[in-house]
Amino acid sequence: MDLQKFLTDAAVLVIGGVATVSAGYYLIKDDIRNYFRLKFGRQQKEENPQLLSLRLQAHERLIVFVERINPSNLLIRLHQQGVSLKDLQAILLNEIRSEYQHNITQQLYIGTATWNVVKQLKDDTIAMLNNGVKNLPGDATGVDLSRMVLQHMTGVENNPYDLTLDLIKKDIHQLF
Structure with missing residues (x-):
């Protein structure tokens, strides 16, 4: 019985962690892309x-x-x-x-x-x-x-x- 409770708690924590990381990534994904564009010199040529x-x-x-x-x-x-x-x-x-x-x-x-x-x-x-x-x-x-x-x-x-x-x-x- 303890094994079943442990697996249930672990599943809840894993699902919660994945949801948290996914939500965080969704919120800052544009910032991450801009960082890598600047870092590796792949800036888009958006000119007047x-x-x-x-x-x-x-x-x-x-x-x-x-x-x-x-x-x-x-x-x-x-x-x-x-x-x-x-x-x-x-x-x-x-x-x-x-x-x-x-x-x-x-x-x-x-x-x-x-x-x-x-x-x-x-x-x-x-x-x-x-x-x-x-x-x-x-x-x-x-x-x-x-x-x-x-x-x-x-x-x-x-x-x-x-x-x-x-x-x-x-x-x-x-x-x-």
């Missing part, structure tokens, strides 16, 4: 739709910027027949700097790491053009600079312009 639109536009503009300073596009777009080496250099550098100044505010809407890569790409492009001019003889033409830069780009194993575009796209995908 207007801010999201601005961030997407900033990424789009940076993609256009990277494409416009890519030497293969830049040289085709700006090359003029018979232009001198120094004139082509000035035209190219002015275009890159102008494009950069036009897009400088986009850093407000993208990640710091992505912005730093875009900025470094701009600086590397300018350095590549300046080094190309330094390595050419004094009587070289704009065509010689174009040829040298494009040959250099074909020899690069990982195209930095493509890598930067991939980084921007990854940054976009983190918004969703």
Whole structure:
């Protein structure tokens, strides 16, 4: 008889304990979920739709910027027949700097790491053009600079312009 009373009391306690724990979990389950989202970095991307639109536009503009300073596009777009080496250099550098100044505010809407890569790409492009001019003889033409830069780009194993575009796209995908 004592065994039956013991089992009855144990069952009542277990059922009461399960009910208490279930009720407690139900009351604080949202707090638990938020805690784990914050702890493990899985915050939902709940942004103002207007801010999201601005961030997407900033990424789009940076993609256009990277494409416009890519030497293969830049040289085709700006090359003029018979232009001198120094004139082509000035035209190219002015275009890159102008494009950069036009897009400088986009850093407000993208990640710091992505912005730093875009900025470094701009600086590397300018350095590549300046080094190309330094390595050419004094009587070289704009065509010689174009040829040298494009040959250099074909020899690069990982195209930095493509890598930067991939980084921007990854940054976009983190918004969703």
